[in-house]
Amino acid sequence: MEITHDLARLDFQATSDLLKASYWGKQRTDEINRRAFANSVCAIALIDGKQAGFARASGDRAVFARISDVIVWPEHRGKGVGKALVQALVDHPDLRSVSAWMLNTSDAHGLYAQFGFRPVTDGNEMRLDR
Numbered sequence: 001m002e003i004t005h006d007l008a009r010l011d012f013q014a015t016s017d018l019l020k021a022s023y024w025g026k027q028r029t030d031e032i033n034r035r036a037f038a039n040s041v042c043a044i045a046l047i048d049g050k051q052a053g054f055a056r057a058s059g060d061r062a063v064f065a066r067i068s069d070v071i072v073w074p075e076h077r078g079k080g081v082g083k084a085l086v087q088a089l090v091d092h093p094d095l096r097s098v099s100a101w102m103l104n105t106s107d108a109h110g111l112y113a114q115f116g117f118r119p120v121t122d123g124n125e126m127r128l129d130r
Contacts, residue, residue, distance in 0.1 A: 002046045003088040010044050011051045043088040045081045052076040055085035061094050067103040101128040
C-alpha cells in the first residue's frame with residue numbers, strides 16, 4: 001500500500017461518488033467535495049496503483065485540525081487502509097504542530113481510539129490532545 005498526499009493522483013469522481021453515497025456525505029455535490037479537498041491536507045491510499053481509500057484534515061495547519069471523510073473502498077475494508085490514512089494525516093509535516101485534533105464518527109470509534117482519540121461529549125465527537 002502507498003499513501004500519497006498528491007491530489008493529482010486522486011480519482012476525484014470515484015472518491016466524490018463514494019462520499020456522496022456515505023451516511024455523512026449524501027447531501028454533498030461534486031463542487032462541495034472539490035472545494036473541501038482543495039482546502040484540506042488529503043491522504044490517498046493506493047494499492048497496486050489504484051485508489052483504495054481517502055481521508056482529509058482541515059483546519060489552520062498550526063494548532064487545530066479536524067479529520068474528515070475517512071473512507072475505504074468496500075473491497076479493501078478490514079485491511080488497515082483506514083488506519084494508514086489516519087496515521088498519514090497525524091504524521092503529515094504540515095500538521096506536526098497541531099495540538100488539538102477533532103473528528104466526528106458514528107461507527108468507527110475503535111479506529112480512532114487506537115490513536116488516542118476519546119469521546120468528548122455525546123459519544124460522536126472525539127478529540128486528541130497532543
